[in-house]
Amino acid sequence: MHGPTATADWISWPRVRAFGALAAAGYRRHSTYRQAAVAGATTNVVFGFIKVYVLLAVVAAGGAAVGYDRRQIVTFVWVAQGLLTVVLMWSWTELSERIRSGDVVTDLLRPLPPVVAYLAEDLGRAGQAVLTRFLPPVVVGALVFGLYVPGRWFTVPLFALSVLLATVCSFCCRYLVNATAYWLADARGPIVLWGVGSGVLAGLYFPLRFLPDPVAVALWVATPFPGLMQTPLDVLVERDGPALQCGLVALQAVWAALLLLACDRTQRRAERRLVLQGG
Amino acid sequence: MTIISAAGLRKDFTVRVKAGRLRRERRTVSAVDGVDLAVERGEMLGYIGPNGAGKSTTLKMLTGVLAPTAGEVRVCGLTPVAQRTRLALRIGVVFGQRSQLWWDLPLRESFGLLRHIYRVPSADHAARLRRCRALLELDAFLDTPVRQLSLGQRMRGELTAALLHGPEVLFLDEPTIGLDVVSKQAVRGFLAELGATGDVTLVLTTHDLADIERLCRRLVVVDHGRVVHDGTIEELHGRYGSRRVLVADLDAPLPAGFAVAGATVEAVEADGHRVQLSLDGGVGAGTVVAALAGAAPLRDLSVREPAIEDVVARLYRS
Numbered sequence: 006m007h008g009p010t011a012t013a014d015w016i017s018w019p020r021v022r023a024f025g026a027l028a029a030a031g032y033r034r035h036s037t038y039r040q041a042a043v044a045g046a047t048t049n050v051v052f053g054f055i056k057v058y059v060l061l062a063v064v065a066a067g068g069a070a071v072g073y074d075r076r077q078i079v080t081f082v083w084v085a086q087g088l089l090t091v092v093l094m095w096s097w098t099e100l101s102e103r104i105r106s107g108d109v110v111t112d113l114l115r116p117l118p119p120v121v122a123y124l125a126e127d128l129g130r131a132g133q134a135v136l137t138r139f140l141p142p143v144v145v146g147a148l149v150f151g152l153y154v155p156g157r158w159f160t161v162p163l164f165a166l167s168v169l170l171a172t173v174c175s176f177c178c179r180y181l182v183n184a185t186a187y188w189l190a191d192a193r194g195p196i197v198l199w200g201v202g203s204g205v206l207a208g209l210y211f212p213l214r215f216l217p218d219p220v221a222v223a224l225w226v227a228t229p230f231p232g233l234m235q236t237p238l239d240v241l242v243e244r245d246g247p248a249l250q251c252g253l254v255a256l257q258a259v260w261a262a263l264l265l266l267a268c269d270r271t272q273r274r275a276e277r278r279l280v281l282q283g284g
Numbered sequence: 285m286t287i288i289s290a291a292g293l294r295k296d297f298t299v300r301v302k303a304g305r306l307r308r309e310r311r312t313v314s315a316v317d318g319v320d321l322a323v324e325r326g327e328m329l330g331y332i333g334p335n336g337a338g339k340s341t342t343l344k345m346l347t348g349v350l351a352p353t354a355g356e357v358r359v360c361g362l363t364p365v366a367q368r369t370r371l372a373l374r375i376g377v378v379f380g381q382r383s384q385l386w387w388d389l390p391l392r393e394s395f396g397l398l399r400h401i402y403r404v405p406s407a408d409h410a411a412r413l414r415r416c417r418a419l420l421e422l423d424a425f426l427d428t429p430v431r432q433l434s435l436g437q438r439m440r441g442e443l444t445a446a447l448l449h450g451p452e453v454l455f456l457d458e459p460t461i462g463l464d465v466v467s468k469q470a471v472r473g474f475l476a477e478l479g480a481t482g483d484v485t486l487v488l489t490t491h492d493l494a495d496i497e498r499l500c501r502r503l504v505v506v507d508h509g510r511v512v513h514d515g516t517i518e519e520l521h522g523r524y525g526s527r528r529v530l531v532a533d534l535d536a537p538l539p540a541g542f543a544v545a546g547a548t549v550e551a552v553e554a555d556g557h558r559v560q561l562s563l564d565g566g567v568g569a570g571t572v573v574a575a576l577a578g579a580a581p582l583r584d585l586s587v588r589e590p591a592i593e594d595v596v597a598r599l600y601r602s
């Protein structure tokens with residue numbers, strides 16, 4: 006009874022075009038909020054300065070640069086500030102609100118699986134954020150501090166792929182957290198928990214390499230969190246040798262696949278519940 | 285050819301109700317309680333009943349977003365819940381309270397997106413959009429973001445969105461709810477045009493009888509989840525003695541002693557320039573209007589439908 010909604014069944018050329026059209030719509034939807042983009046980019050830049058000086062002070066005091074030089078640390082901070090809104094670690098409640106209001110029923114009346122539709126729009130949103138939210142902090146960081154210039158030819162394309170995978174993983178986590186609204190009367194609890202936890206565990210506030218090795222490795226392998234932020238940043242500043250650099254991105258890809266599968270399963274369970282109990 | 289069929293359709297909801305200070309009791313509510321329905325291709329069906337009668341629940345089961353507790357349903361030869369995505373390509377749905385448009389995007393872009401989502405050939409899409417633009421007068425707000433549209437404008441957009449993929453069946457759940465008089469007229473006029481082509485089967489739920497007069501030949505009245513009448517609107521009035529009221533403004537006073545078969549003069553006001561007649565069940569307004577026009581020049585006319593609550597109340601008394 007759930008065959009037609011399975012995400013994997015859903016690949017063909019017209020559908021790829023539909024995916025593209027939805028992504029383009031996501032891009033345009035977010036282009037309409039110009040003032041919010043300016044305010045957001047400004048905030049990210051201001052916090053970028055604070056974080057850079059704090060981290061540089063910590064490194065200077067303790068001397069524990071954990072394998073990053075000064076330029077890599079600076080790059081880490083400014084690119085993280087730029088990626089923040091591209092990957093979008095928090096503040097996404099669209100799905101849970103639609104579940105609560107019952108509007109989610111109209112999603113089910115479309116001939117495509119909701120996970121696919123929301124993913125397409127989110128990738129379009131991320132594309133828009135690359136222009137308005139990623140570039141400003143990176144440009145400021147480059148002008149004021151000077152950024153790390155990668156030495157390997159494949160680092161920049163690998164970084165782009167890593168950011169794409171990070172966005173997919175983040176989307177899936179946000180989707181799963183929002184989907185708790187199908188079962189809970191109020192999804193705000195899980196959403197807040199995710200907002201607090203993900204930033205710390207993803208390496209947004211400090212590089213996860215500051216953690217003891219076993220903890221860092223456990224985080225990387227057993228959770229998707231480092232793949233949301235730390236991995237693309239480490240890839241860009243070439244923190245590790247080429248093998249590990251590529252290996253971390255492969256790990257991200259595995260997590261992205263697992264999370265998409267989890268979203269698909271969760272959505273199908275939710276639909277079954279919805280069609281049985283009513284919205 | 286039957287395009288929609290339902291037999292013994294039922295939906296029970298389990299609700300928790302307060303029983304005493306702390307205790308909560310589970311109670312079963314039968315929102316739809318054994319509905320049988322067969323709709324022919326091209327038919328226009330009015331599905332009416334007071335609030336809470338089970339109209340929306342029935343529509344959700346017919347469109348595949350709600351699984352029946354019991355009973356059989358087929359729409360376009362498909363089983364709605366099991367074949368929901370396939371069915372979605374062949375039906376159009378408008379829930380008056382919900383939107384299928386993209387809030388932040390201009391109407392025009394929502395329409396373009398729907399073309400890709402439903403994989404519609406662009407020539408077909410363009411032709412259908414052209415027709416809707418003309419009939420629903422969309423051009424004035426085609427480039428306005430949906431969130432800035434008035435409810436009436438949005439509803440015209442919703443109707444267009446539901447039709448762009450050329451659905452075989454159009455399901456409308458209270459499409460005129462909350463609309464101003466002008467928008468209501470626009471929507472009703474559009475649906476009448478649509479029905480006249482015979483290409484699409486229409487199922488319209490409403491609690492406002494005025495929505496379906498002149499629009500739907502066939503009327504299914506539901507109450508408490510059960511079908512209490514299935515037939516024409518005239519039959520409904522004929523059977524239960526509910527009376528429509530015709531109000532006419534005249535340019536000259538109505539001659540004293542005016543009478544016409546099938547209607548009763550209820551009141552004469554404004555020195556004979558305004559007259560109210562109640563129509564007997566089964567009598568069309570047309571014959572009465574003709575007789576009236578023969579007696580005095582007509583300036584204005586309106587027909588007031590009895591409220592559905594009154595009709596249903598009469599239905600129980602009889």
Ligand SMILES: Nc1ncnc2c1ncn2[C@@H]1O[C@H](COP(=O)(O)OP(=O)(O)O)[C@@H](O)[C@H]1O
Pocket residue numbers: 282283284297298299313314315333334335336337338339340341342
């Ligand atoms: N998801 C639900 N859970 C519990 N009760 C419901 C649910 N949906 C509808 N009902 C109940 O079922 C009955 C019929 O509702 P509905 O179909 O919305 O009526 P209508 O559309 O005719 O106004 C109402 O008593 C309503 O409270």
Ligand SMILES: [Mg+2]
Pocket residue numbers: 339340341457458
């Ligand atoms: Mg309703």
